[in-house]
Amino acid sequence: MSKMASMTLSAGAVDFIDDARLTRLVGETKSDAVRVREIIAKSLAKQALTVEETAALVAADAPERAEEIFEAARRLKRDVYGNRIVLFAPLYVGNRCVNDCFYCGFRRSNAEAVRRTLSPGELRTQVEALERAGHKRLILVFGEHGAYDADFIARCVRTVYATRTGRGEIRRVNVNAAPLDPEGYRKVKEAGIGTYQIFHETYHHATYARLHPPGTRKADYLFRLDGPSRAMEAGCDDVGIGVLFGLADWRFEVLGLVAHALHLQERYGVGPHTISFPRLRPACGVRMEWPHLVKDEEFKRLIAILRLSVPYTGLICTARENPSLRREVLGFGVSQIDAGSRIEIGGYTEAGDTQVMEREQFELGDIRPLDAVLRELIQDGYVPSFCTACYRVGRTGEHFMEFAIPGFIKRFCTPNALTTLEEYLTDYASPETRAAGERLISEEVARLEEGPAKAELLRRLDAIRTTEKRDLYF
Numbered sequence: 001m002s003k004m005a006s007m008t009l010s011a012g013a014v015d016f017i018d019d020a021r022l023t024r025l026v027g028e029t030k031s032d033a034v035r036v037r038e039i040i041a042k043s044l045a046k047q048a049l050t051v052e053e054t055a056a057l058v059a060a061d062a063p064e065r066a067e068e069i070f071e072a073a074r075r076l077k078r079d080v081y082g083n084r085i086v087l088f089a090p091l092y093v094g095n096r097c098v099n100d101c102f103y104c105g106f107r108r109s110n111a112e113a114v115r116r117t118l119s120p121g122e123l124r125t126q127v128e129a130l131e132r133a134g135h136k137r138l139i140l141v142f143g144e145h146g147a148y149d150a151d152f153i154a155r156c157v158r159t160v161y162a163t164r165t166g167r168g169e170i171r172r173v174n175v176n177a178a179p180l181d182p183e184g185y186r187k188v189k190e191a192g193i194g195t196y197q198i199f200h201e202t203y204h205h206a207t208y209a210r211l212h213p214p215g216t217r218k219a220d221y222l223f224r225l226d227g228p229s230r231a232m233e234a235g236c237d238d239v240g241i242g243v244l245f246g247l248a249d250w251r252f253e254v255l256g257l258v259a260h261a262l263h264l265q266e267r268y269g270v271g272p273h274t275i276s277f278p279r280l281r282p283a284c285g286v287r288m289e290w291p292h293l294v295k296d297e298e299f300k301r302l303i304a305i306l307r308l309s310v311p312y313t314g315l316i317c318t319a320r321e322n323p324s325l326r327r328e329v330l331g332f333g334v335s336q337i338d339a340g341s342r343i344e345i346g347g348y349t350e351a352g353d354t355q356v357m358e359r360e361q362f363e364l365g366d367i368r369p370l371d372a373v374l375r376e377l378i379q380d381g382y383v384p385s386f387c388t389a390c391y392r393v394g395r396t397g398e399h400f401m402e403f404a405i406p407g408f409i410k411r412f413c414t415p416n417a418l419t420t421l422e423e424y425l426t427d428y429a430s431p432e433t434r435a436a437g438e439r440l441i442s443e444e445v446a447r448l449e450e451g452p453a454k455a456e457l458l459r460r461l462d463a464i465r466t467t468e469k470r471d472l473y474f
């Protein structure tokens with residue numbers, strides 16, 4: 001029997017978004033070169049910035065200040081994250097929806113949308129197609145509907161983990177779905193989800209109220225804002241937050257995101273695992289005027305600012321963006337991208353080379369295959385990673401901060417990135433990508449300190465190339 005989440009809130013739930021304060025900070029903050037440099041120095045010392053400090057970076061729009069911010073973001077990204085980029089694919093399970101979000105092709109009043117929910121067999125077929133392409137990490141995406149309750153989501157997660165083809169397997173399943181109640185989060189956690197993502201869309205109350213009609217579930221601002229908190233309290237300590245940029249002033253939204261990250265950090269001792277910053281895209285049946293669309297230059301600035309404000313949070317740039325812009329923003333902050341993505345329901349086996357708007361939530365900007373994206377990353381000197389080790393050995397949440405533990409990246413992240421890349425190269429890559437990838441792996445290995453850890457890594461890389469052994473994580 002399907003059941004919508006009860007509207008129970010977290011203990012001490014509070015609406016911590018003070019519009020008047022954020023609007024004042026956007027309108028009145030002045031920032032000079034000295035202040036910007038002080039704030040940058042704090043961030044480079046890997047301390048999270050306050051909302052006020054973030055506002056000072058937002059206000060620093062003179063070209064030379066903006067360039068300093070880009071440069072600092074590039075440096076922080078290099079120092080903290082290194083050159084790894086984590087890859088994943090979205091998998092849309094169903095587009096039935098009880099909400100009526102004005103910007104979304106899935107909204108209930110959109111008669112042009114073709115409604116569909118994958119059956120368990122169809123879900124397996126999609127997963128097999130993704131595994132055959134070489135994917136190891138997925139995010140399952142759902143509209144909000146009684147048919148997509150926590151039990152249904154948990155069943156889908158289990159089906160994905162149980163689907164294997166050849167050497168393929170999905171090792172981490174994340175979810176982007178409506179906020180749940182505590183019991184619902186416990187169910188999906190038990191099924192083994194990685195991150196639970198909920199985008200607040202817009203933190204600006206009046207805009208939120210305008211775009212989410214009264215009487216719909218999503219119209220309840222606090223219930224959604226509190227979604228990640230409930231997840232934390234129910235034991236899902238990997239949460240992802242985000243804004244749909246283009247609905248309200250981007251500067252206000254950046255402050256909202258930082259306020260949300262700080263709220264989670266203060267209350268639960270751990271901030272969000274990831275922040276996403278989708279930009280509004282053309283969607284089937286959406287014909288509104290959007291006065292706050294974010295220009296490329298502003299988009300780049302907001303990513304760099306977020307990088308500096310929340311140094312320990314992963315930043316995700318999706319295939320909504322076109323390839324050249326994605327390539328550029330990888331340099332100053334983004335740590336995860338999706339690749340080879342299709343968002344038509346059933347799109348991994350049924351879609352051709354072009355997108356079918358009636359079957360998808362919005363239009364993508366980058367539908368290149370995984371192999372092409374991966375090859376470009378390698379050519380640009382990044383190490384594509386399919387690593388899923390931390391969450392599988394319980395290195396998550398409050399007790400664990402990969403970036404705060406000295407030498408952690410060297411001990412775990414780099415070797416795991418290289419072994420998972422080697423799996424891809426051996427099992428799935430085109431000859432050209434394989435050659436480029438093997439060169440990159442040799443260069444990366446050459447840079448590592450001699451010793452038992454390096455010897456062990458070399459043994460594992462060799463085992464992947466020459467035997468059936470897989471999933472040899474550190």
Ligand code: SAM
Nearest residue numbers: 103104143144176177178199244280281283362
């Ligand atoms: N239905 C759930 C919800 O609204 O939270 C989860 C999934 S929804 C399918 C995923 C996200 O897509 C939304 O949170 C929203 O930010 C984004 N989205 C909706 N319409 C969009 C559009 N036209 N362009 C870009 N992103 C969009």
Ligand code: SF4
Nearest residue numbers: 097099101104107143
């Ligand atoms: Fe439904 Fe989510 Fe789309 Fe809103 S954004 S109409 S809740 S699928």
